[in-house]
Amino acid sequence: MTISAAQAQLTGTDPDADGFWAAVVGGALQLRRCTRCGTCFVLPLPSCPECAGDPELVLSEGRGSLYTWVVVHHAFDEELARQVPYVVGAVELDEGARIFARVEGIDPAALEADVRVRATYPADPDRPPIVFVPEESASA
């Protein structure tokens, strides 16, 4: 199997994280769900942070609400400096796990807490790998 440019850019930093990023390139958010207590989490931990039970892999529906966000105006490297201002949000997925990712499709000044969003997965390797947009928005 050959890997895409996007996947090559995202994987290889940590073997435990590679599966997550491979799924993103395939257009899905991979979660871990505890087989004992049902807690879901994004970080690929070997056991559940609630009860130390064994996790299983599940896919998220990719929908959730915006818990908080930052509007980045000053970037600390050149690549990101070309993108400012941009929004990184903390999204509480409906499965109960929190994820950080870009938020687009809403004027940063008009963002509100707990607004409903859904994940999109830009194929362009020059774009961020996960972009949350308003749930009702048609564009990807």
Place this chain on the structure above:
Amino acid sequence: MSDPRRRLSFLGRTALAGVGMTALTKASGRSVLSLAVEACRGAADDAGLDLSDVDGVLSFSFNNDSVSSQAVATSLGLPAPRYLSDVNLGGQAPAFLVMQAAAAIESGMARNVLVFRALNGRSGQRVGSTRAPGLAPAFRYPHGLTAYPQFIAMWARRFLIETGGSELDLGAVAVAQRTWAVDNERALRRAPLSIEQYVDSPMVADPFRAVDCTTEADGACAVLVTSRARAADLRHDPVVIEGAAYGTGKRSGLDAGDAMLWPDLTRNYTSIIAEELWNSAGMKPADVDMAQLYDCFSSSVLLAMEGLGLAGRGEAADLIRAGHTQPGGRLPVNTNGGLLAEGYLHGMNTVAEAVYQMQGRAGVRTVAGAETCVVTSGALTDGSALVLARQRREAA
């Protein structure tokens, strides 16, 4: 539970006795080792303790930005080190390392311990722009979430949402602390700051403006920890360690910047350790005369005031706006101008300011009659705190 003080045998029996600090600059032009040695030698000299009596050195560093305690012990010519330790932590560490030093002293592992932080944090390796290795960063960097101002801005935003606050609540912190900094010759930012100037400051990581963020610095700071009995024979009034706690909660995260698992970004470690801290000291929040609260960013002061019970939910900014934390106020906070204004020695200088104040040595900033002080270290999911008290001695 029985008397919780019994769980920490060093409380009331150990003390801070001296402070050493280099100048804080934007380009030291010196090695980190030379900065560390100057601060450590300074702390022993300040206490009036011969370096040959120092047998412990403790320090912390972030992404290998410092030098080892062994290197410092060697450079200082310490004859018989018995406790050398380096921990890989950031701002959570200073109070925690003072606790470790006190525990080592109480248990007999060491007699006199230097705790230091040294770095070329502005001209060398800058924490704001250093990409950390590890699993948690792999879930931040691809999104353009790369630096602490951005991580902590997430906490600040949710805090303001839930408490009904505004960006002006953050501004209140920056403005109040600058009223102290104008009288601090060590501070990198000393010009007065009005709320209008605050609003005009450029956005860095909205809701944080430049003046909501600490000033990165080159420099070093050290404190000398010893037994209360030994401290009583040294140069300055002993600053007794009366209360102490380090802690975090479930879902603490994988590194200092990780908040993917922490349930509530409006409450940091201070809300977790507060009860243990106050119980350990046998005190209540209202009993302390001042607070030195770790402030890498303005919001962490609001979270700490609430978390420790110095202010009610959503009430910290009002207390600050009313002037209570400024010179002459009833609860002075960050009397060196804080990390926001003095400079970022990762909170070691926050502990140092507490010692200066408790010894009546903070110049015109000295708070008359202050006998007790709470000090925190850390802004996020884990951290530590001390309750310190001045032991007044008869004038020599």
